[in-house]
Amino acid sequence: xxxxxxxxxxxxxxxxxxxxxxxxxxxxxxxxxxxxxxxxxxxxxxxxxxxxxxxxxxxxxxxxxxxxxxxxxxxxxxxxxxxxxxxxxxxxxxxxxxxxxxxxxxxxxxxxxxxxxxxxxxxxxxxxxxxxxxxxxxxxxxxxxxxxxxxxxxxxxxxxxxxxxxxxxxxxxxxxxxxxxxxxxxxxxxxxxxxxxxxxxxxxxxxxxxxxxxxxxxxxxxxxxxxxxxxxxxxxxxxxxxxxxxxxxxxxxxxxxxxxxxxxxxxxxxxxxxxx
Numbered sequence: 001x002x003x004x005x006x007x008x009x010x011x012x013x014x015x016x017x018x019x020x021x022x023x024x025x026x027x028x029x030x031x032x033x034x035x036x037x038x039x040x041x042x043x044x045x046x047x048x049x050x051x052x053x054x055x056x057x058x059x060x061x062x063x064x065x066x067x068x069x070x071x072x073x074x075x076x077x078x079x080x081x082x083x084x085x086x087x088x089x090x091x092x093x094x095x096x097x098x099x100x101x102x103x104x105x106x107x108x109x110x111x112x113x114x115x116x117x118x119x120x121x122x123x124x125x126x127x128x129x130x131x132x133x134x135x136x137x138x139x140x141x142x143x144x145x146x147x148x149x150x151x152x153x154x155x156x157x158x159x160x161x162x163x164x165x166x167x168x169x170x171x172x173x174x175x176x177x178x179x180x181x182x183x184x185x186x187x188x189x190x191x192x193x194x195x196x197x198x199x200x201x202x203x204x205x206x207x208x209x210x211x212x213x214x215x216x217x218x219x220x221x222x223x224x225x226x227x228x229x230x231x232x233x234x235x236x237x238x239x240x241x242x243x244x245x246x247x248x249x250x251x252x253x254x255x256x257x258x259x260x261x262x263x264x265x266x267x268x269x270x271x272x273x274x275x276x
Contacts (some may be wrong), residue, residue: 004204006238007180008246009036009118011152012189013138015211016228017111018145022213036097037219040089051079058132059164067131068159094136102144108210112146114232119151121238124246127152128174128187131161131193153247154178166197175201179247188231192218199223206231 014271029059030048031060038044057074058067076082119125129138135157139149149155154177156170163169175182182202189195189205191213207225226234 002104004186005184006123006186006204006241007184007243008124008126008178008186008241010126010128010174010185010186010187010203011115011196012191012195012208013141013145014125015190015213016188016195016208017108017147018141019108019111020104020211022211027100032097032101033093036093037089040090042086047079050075055079055132058158063163063167063169065162066159067161067164068134068161071132071158073158090134094134096135099140102140105144107146108146108228109146110227110229110232114228114235115147117149117232117235118238118241122244123238123241124153124178125151125242126174126178126246127155128165128170129156130140130165131158131170133158135159165191165194168197168201170202171198171203171232175203180243180246184243192216192220196223206234246264 011017014022014025030052033051034044034048037047045051054071054074058070061067061070072082075086079086101121115125120231127138127142129141135155136202138155138157142149146230154174156174161173165171171182175185178185183204185198185203187195187203187205188208189198190208190211192207193213193216196207196218198205205223207220208228208231209220209225210227213221224234
């Protein structure tokens with residue numbers, strides 16, 4: 001079979017590169033967040049609820065500001081004021097406490113192999129994970145997966161993104177930064193609603209099925225799909241990439257603000273029971 005010519009590869013993280021049952025991770029995350037918040041001097045339950053509501057706020061704002069700004073505005077409203085103490089807490093939590101959540105994660109060597117293979121072949125790699133966390137939390141999760149963060153030319157996080165999956169603006173923003181045609185970009189993910197939304201902007205996709213999430217009943221036979229091990233074999237067969245344009249410039253910069261905003265929800269926000 002003739003393989004398509006790609007100019008860049010976009011990767012999801014949780015459930016794709018990182019073997020993870022999302023519900024179990026979220027339970028551990030909020031439990032550790034509550035414990036650390038109480039130790040820091042905050043009221044654990046109201047603080048955790050405020051964080052949950054603020055995560056949801058990042059998925060619902062109009063795309064006219066960074067996700068981090070939406071988060072902090074919501075947290076300020078929920079807590080009746082969020083200032084230097086809260087920011088210092090989160091800096092410390094994501095630097096130290098967050099890391100223990102990966103103690104039980106068993107990395108899939110095929111994921112690291114696929115990334116290393118594509119990086120060696122010259123593909124610009126974008127980690128298009130749900131941008132609801134600061135960069136430190138993204139890098140922690142990559143390390144749990146046994147993957148070097150330096151392999152990626154861009155990693156989406158809450159302070160360099162103005163939208164979330166499955167909003168189409170999220171994909172448009174990253175394509176605009178890559179500055180390559182949508183059909184020449186491969187999105188690799190495990191969620192048919194969030195990750196395969198890329199198809200609606202003209203991208204190609206590979207659906208990883210080890211931790212498949214199919215909330216919309218998508219017919220996976222209509223797209224390339226397989227285990228991470230099978231994807232690694234697919235990556236082995238791809239030709240070298242001759243176009244490094246998507247890796248040029250400052251790929252950590254925020255995207256151009258867009259006024260359009262798609263509809264949808266995100267897997268993390270859906271799992272949070274607190275109403276915004």
